[in-house]
Amino acid sequence: MRILFICIAVAVTLSPGPSWAQDSTATWQARIDSLNVVRQTIEKDLQQIDTALSELLAKIGRAKLEGIPSVRIETKLISVRRLWSAPILSDAYSIGEIPAGETVVITDYVNGYFEAKIKGFKIGYISWKAVQMNPQLEALKQVGDEETRIKKIQFEQDRIASKQARQDSLLSKYTPDEVEKINNKEVWIDMTVDQLIESWGSPSDINSTETATSYTSQWIYGEVPNVKYLYFVNGRLTVIQK
Numbered sequence: 001m002r003i004l005f006i007c008i009a010v011a012v013t014l015s016p017g018p019s020w021a022q023d024s025t026a027t028w029q030a031r032i033d034s035l036n037v038v039r040q041t042i043e044k045d046l047q048q049i050d051t052a053l054s055e056l057l058a059k060i061g062r063a064k065l066e067g068i069p070s071v072r073i074e075t076k077l078i079s080v081r082r083l084w085s086a087p088i089l090s091d092a093y094s095i096g097e098i099p100a101g102e103t104v105v106i107t108d109y110v111n112g113y114f115e116a117k118i119k120g121f122k123i124g125y126i127s128w129k130a131v132q133m134n135p136q137l138e139a140l141k142q143v144g145d146e147e148t149r150i151k152k153i154q155f156e157q158d159r160i161a162s163k164q165a166r167q168d169s170l171l172s173k174y175t176p177d178e179v180e181k182i183n184n185k186e187v188w189i190d191m192t193v194d195q196l197i198e199s200w201g202s203p204s205d206i207n208s209t210e211t212a213t214s215y216t217s218q219w220i221y222g223e224v225p226n227v228k229y230l231y232f233v234n235g236r237l238t239v240i241q242k
Contacts, residue, residue: 031176035167042164049157073106073140076132083124087113095124106137109144170198187230191237193217196230203230 079100086092087110098104098118104126108115113125114137128141170179174195181188182199191199200221208217219230231239 028176031180035171035176035179039164039167042160045160046157046164049153049160052153073134073136075104075106075134075137077102077104077126077130078132079130081126081130083116083118083121083126084113085124087111087115087125092125096121098126098130104131106131106140109137109140111144111148114141187237187240189237189240193219193232193235196237 077098077100080097082097083095084092085095098121102118104114104116104118106114106116107123109128110125112128114128114131115123116126116131117123128137131137133141167179167183170182174182178191178195182195185199187196187199196219203219203221204223205220206217207220208215210216214234217232219232221228221230229239229241230237231241
């Protein structure tokens, strides 16, 4: 917030100079208010995530204190299912097909799959829907599901925090108008190389020419036939060729 107030003070007191400094006070205030709304929404989301995370951690803690087993729970298969090498099927291969009625020993639960040991097979993963459930397995599944939810919440929390940190970083370097353009992945004449990287990321290639009086560079984005060429002279964008 301190950075935003400094930006406002500078914008009001500076004599006419760069084009962004000549915007009306009302336009500046509208842009800053819009960014403040975004920040308040992010802060509110972070508070809600922190609360939900604390509640889930407490719930898991209580479940574990009740003595959920973590080594061996014996049960039977109620339908024919495949045993997989990993609980995420996109990364797994089939170990074998297990017939209904087979006795299995459950040792863990991950992502909707029980880690199971079956006679004649290595340890693998099998859908929880294929086994005969009992109170121990229900408890183990509950803890696993809650832990999965926590991981998703933590991922979202990190994403929001990263977004807020990026927004603060941009506002410390650029005007609200420039930050808005960067967030929208726009490019504009007279932007800097750093602003381009913030907006579009790194280019596919850069060609440069240096003379006694200037430094010219061609930044190339995309692949044929959707190639875009951006030309800089002494660090400022002068030509956009699409």
